[in-house]
Amino acid sequence: MNYYRGRMIAGSLALALVATLMTVNGMVSAPKVKAADAESPSLKPELWKGLVTDDSLKLMLSSQTDLIDKTLKSAGTFRRALKKMEVAGRIVAVLGNVEVLRGSDEAAKKGAALRAAGLDLTKAAEAKNFEDATKAAEAIKSYPDKIAPAADAKPTVWTDLLDIDGLMTGVATADTEVKKPIAATKPADFKKLSKEAEPYALLLAVLGAAARDYESDKNWQKWCDDMKNESVGLAKAFNGKNEDEAKTARDSLLKSCKACHDAYRVEE
Numbered sequence: 091m092n093y094y095r096g097r098m099i100a101g102s103l104a105l106a107l108v109a110t111l112m113t114v115n116g117m118v119s120a121p122k123v124k125a126a127d128a129e130s131p132s133l134k135p136e137l138w139k140g141l142v143t144d145d146s147l148k149l150m151l152s153s154q155t156d157l158i159d160k161t162l163k164s165a166g167t168f169r170r171a172l173k174k175m176e177v178a179g180r181i182v183a184v185l186g187n188v189e190v191l192r193g194s195d196e197a198a199k200k201g202a203a204l205r206a207a208g209l210d211l212t213k214a215a216e217a218k219n220f221e222d223a224t225k226a227a228e229a230i231k232s233y234p235d236k237i238a239p240a241a242d243a244k245p246t247v248w249t250d251l252l253d254i255d256g257l258m259t260g261v262a263t264a265d266t267e268v269k270k271p272i273a274a275t276k277p278a279d280f281k282k283l284s285k286e287a288e289p290y291a292l293l294l295a296v297l298g299a300a301a302r303d304y305e306s307d308k309n310w311q312k313w314c315d316d317m318k319n320e321s322v323g324l325a326k327a328f329n330g331k332n333e334d335e336a337k338t339a340r341d342s343l344l345k346s347c348k349a350c351h352d353a354y355r356v357e358e
């Protein structure tokens with residue numbers, strides 16, 4: 091099992107200093123503290139407006155609603171894919187929060203409702219509750235036109251929305267999908283698979299931007315920025331059906347995964 095020993099702390103210089111020293115010594119074990127506040131770059135609407143468009147949001151969301159639909163065909167198919175649904179719910183919650191950050195008024199309130207529906211799906215999957223999962227899925231699919239807006243549209247601090255383990259399971263899922271076209275042996279397969287992989291590359295960029303808040307350490311934040319930028323490049327390569335570019339982009343992407351894991355991920 092992997093666990094994460096590096097949770098901390100923006101906002102307190104002293105703690106950040108201690109954290110840095112501990113990181114250097116490779117023995118980070120600070121308690122989980124809310125890292126971000128409203129000043130965090132990961133909560134700035136401009137960041138999200140630059141990173142996500144209406145079209146890319148639609149693409150990311152429909153990759154999840156397709157999966158959710160397939161999985162919720164019956165109680166049996168649901169029971170066999172509980173973990174997948176937990177992750178899909180988290181991804182939807184992340185996308186909802188992105189919409190809160192990108193939108194204003196009504197759009198943000200609908201984003202908040204999408205976020206809540208994603209969390210409901212994850213909860214229902216954890217509780218193995220097919221009926222609740224189906225309800226949550228209905229709400230997710232009614233976004234954006236028919237979903238009932240939430241009462242308020244405050245962004246959720248990323249570290250409150252999900253823990254780093256939850257975020258990384260989303261990353262792992264997305265990475266599994268972006269691997270597929272890269273592994274294709276025929277150009278025709280690359281083309282077909284890169285269409286399916288593009289939303290997941292976009293999602294990796296979103297998750298990289300969100301992950302920034304989980305540590306105040308500069309290295310951590312740089313690796314998150316790298317992950318975000320390289321995922322944007324990967325999504326572009328998939329979009330342009332450019333196999334060489336996609337390979338190069340994924341190689342650089344993997345370097346940022348590895349750099350951070352070498353420093354922060356503890357294998358047990």
Ligand code: HEC
Pocket residue numbers: 092093094095254255258259261262265294301310311313314317343344346347348350351354355356
């Ligand atoms: C900024 C740091 C950072 C970056 C960048 C990063 N990771 Fe992680 N990753 C972590 C940490 C920390 C954990 C341990 C989380 C835990 O289990 O609590 C982890 C855990 C994981 C796990 C195990 C998940 C699980 O369920 O326990 C996988 C798989 C993973 N990362 C894949 C990736 C991939 C693929 C990338 C690049 C696309 C990536 N990570 C980028 C920090 C990072």
